Amino acid sequence: DGGITQSPKYLFRKEGQNVTLSCEQNLNHDAMYWYRQDPGQGLRLIYYSQIVNDFQKGDIAEGYSVSREKKESFPLTVTSAQKNPTAFYLCASTEGQGWREQYFGPGTRLTVT
Amino acid sequence: AQSVAQPEDQVNVAEGNPLTVKCTYSVSGNPYLFWYVQYPNRGLQFLLKYITGDNLVKGSYGFEAEFNKSQTSFHLKKPSALVSDSALYFCAVRDPAGPGAGSYQLTFGKGTKLSVIP
Secondary structure: OOOEEEEOOEEEEOOOOOEEEEEEEOOOOOEEEEEEEOOOOOEEEEEEEEEOOEEEEOOOOOOEEEOOOEOOEOOEEEOOOOOOOOEEEEEEEEOOOOOOOOEEOOOEEEEEO | OOEEEOOOOEEEEEOOOOEEEOOEEEOOOOOEEEEEEEOOOOOEEEEEEEOOOOOEEEOHHHOEEEEEOOOOEEEEEEOOOOHHHOEEEEEEEEOOOOOOHHHOOOEEOOOEEEEEEO
16 A cells, blocks of 8 residues: 555554544655545545645645654544544555655454444 | 536446446536445445546446536446446535535535346
């Protein structure tokens, strides 16, 4: 999956707990993204980061937080404030040129009960 | 704002027949257009893109797509479908002149499930 790793593949948590999803890339890409995928809704952007120590909210950032302390890593925390956290989460990255495609990791399926 | 529509939730085609997965877009300027494929519980794999130039773009696994500016469409095609082509297909658009251009954001369609019947 294009040099991007996400772990774990499956994650189970109890309601009210925060959980952190890992995303690491070895492609030397500047920009990284987190998407949420729900059946029939396509991909929705949660957060993105263009450079280290900088990140911006996407369309559905409420209840999520991120950090970008290293170029290779962009972890996503799903907080207890996220009303409906059960979903498939995808991380992606791209080089800093508009015509480049995004490369995706294999995804993490989070189930909160 | 940029947007993309995939009008069909599901497309069924017999093995060996040609397939088409439809995509229409809306941007303020000239678009960058992408197609991705997703197999169950996997990430998205890049198939092809249109940036500029020839309206017919060829990509991975025998897929191609035709950019039609007047109809604002970018339909994915394959001359002869395989059972292994069964998957979820996403069209995506980026407006290089739009407000999200600097962050290289993509806007995705909701996906079309392709089923190739043996």
